[in-house]
Amino acid sequence: MKWMIYGANGYTGTLMAKHAKSLGLTPVLAGRKSEAIHRLAGELELPSVVVDLTDTQALQQALAEIDVVVHCAGPFEITAAPMIEACLATKTHYTDITGELSVFEYAHAQHQRAVDAGVVLCPGVGFDVIPTDCVAAKLKQKLADATSLTLGFDSASRMSRGTAKTSVRRLGDGGAVRQDGKIISVPLAYHTRHIDFGNGEKFAMTIPWGDVSTAYYTSGIPNIEVYIPASPKLVKKLKRLNWFRWLLRFEWMKNFLAKKIDQQPPGPSEKQLEQAITYVWGEARNDKGDVETLRIKVMNGYKLTSRGGVDVAQFILNHQPQGGYYTPSLLCGSELVEKYYVDA
Structure with a gap:
């Protein structure tokens, strides 16, 4: 089972990649900036791929053997739709770390397509929301x-x-x-x-x-x-x-x-x-x-997001839920947040 962090070279994507590595996981690090992606992948000794979201064919090829993607490259009002479309085409489960209202509504509108494709669509797997x-x-x-x-x-x-x-x-x-x-x-x-x-x-x-x-x-x-x-x-x-x-x-x-x-x-x-x-x-x-x-x-x-993205991706890989639109609590249960409680 393979999973990908797209936008891994961004601030939150890097935190997520480092957290995944600390757990012994091996996500594919991806993004459009070749130098930054390869540098991070080399540092963490993780596989990588460079692909631009505007190149539909290359994106689908990159996702062909990926079971889950954690999409970390915003602004999501621009980037979510092409990634969701590619995931529906390749039957790759989709998650992201957006907090953008329009993206949640867009993903929800694709519910029936996701059911038919057997693809989970779960935006907002970080602090948002x-x-x-x-x-x-x-x-x-x-x-x-x-x-x-x-x-x-x-x-x-x-x-x-x-x-x-x-x-x-x-x-x-x-x-x-x-x-x-x-x-x-x-x-x-x-x-x-x-x-x-x-x-x-x-x-x-x-x-x-x-x-x-x-x-x-x-x-x-x-x-x-x-x-x-x-x-x-x-x-x-x-x-x-x-x-x-x-x-x-x-x-x-x-x-x-x-x-x-x-x-x-x-x-x-x-x-x-x-x-x-x-x-x-x-x-x-x-x-x-x-x-x-x-x-x-x-x-x-941001620390919560770096952990939430990894946790939800692993949940999907381990439980193989039915396709469709989900919120984090509908997918993983309301107890998901309890992993991130702190005492103060």
């Missing part, structure tokens, strides 16, 4: 008739360049929440409230996190919002930005901002990877006013 998705599943178990679900997380960790670029690309689209089972577009910083994520009460705002998509498929709860801590100053800036959001939809503007991001460090420092705890919170309510709350503490999001 394992912890929050499992919290959603656990809250549904505690309050079966819940009609609203609020999720959130608090992390002091620096973003990777890839995450920052993805966030910038999404700004022009505004926010998103789920109402009565449907995803609706809303302004940036649409709702605010005070939340104790597990580290003291903080002012927080809504974000268009992947769970606006995935938590619905996991739990069936029709109304979903996701929050992160934010200063009142940032909230005011984002609310003002709503008037100029159209500017951020231009590709030249996205590219300009991406170049600015390239000047930043590649991601969290070693110290942050080991010490930056992430607090994850969820709250479910039913129409009678009953409330269930859950708080967990997990490892740094």
Whole structure:
């Protein structure tokens, strides 16, 4: 059984490759940058292949003998579809580390094709969205008739360049929440409230996190919002930005901002990877006013992603689930997140 990490030379892909190697696993390291891929593969003594996602024939050839791919090369709104198409053609199980709302919805829309091909489609096998998705599943178990679900997380960790670029690309689209089972577009910083994520009460705002998509498929709860801590100053800036959001939809503007991001460090420092705890919170309510709350503490999001990608790939290889679209908790169970708990 063979598996691949595509985008292995990126910040998170490298963390994942090194973690896999530490476990004695031998993924194929892949990506489009020949020098970087071969250098990493040589360092870790792992097999490698160089292939561009735009070369459909070469990509299918590269995947022909691969059983599972962990796709780590964003922005996923651009890269997910060609990889999913290639996986459906070659009957390769697909996972990725996206947090992008549109990618989850795209993958879900391919459910029947995946069933017919016997291919698992499970995006979001990292921090986006394992912890929050499992919290959603656990809250549904505690309050079966819940009609609203609020999720959130608090992390002091620096973003990777890839995450920052993805966030910038999404700004022009505004926010998103789920109402009565449907995803609706809303302004940036649409709702605010005070939340104790597990580290003291903080002012927080809504974000268009992947769970606006995935938590619905996991739990069936029709109304979903996701929050992160934010200063009142940032909230005011984002609310003002709503008037100029159209500017951020231009590709030249996205590219300009991406170049600015390239000047930043590649991601969290070693110290942050080991010490930056992430607090994850969820709250479910039913129409009678009953409330269930859950708080967990997990490892740094990028460290969790490096482990989650490996863990889910191994789960698929070992269990050979039926084809179709899955969220992480639907695939591996809500207890998956318990591997990443930390004490603090």
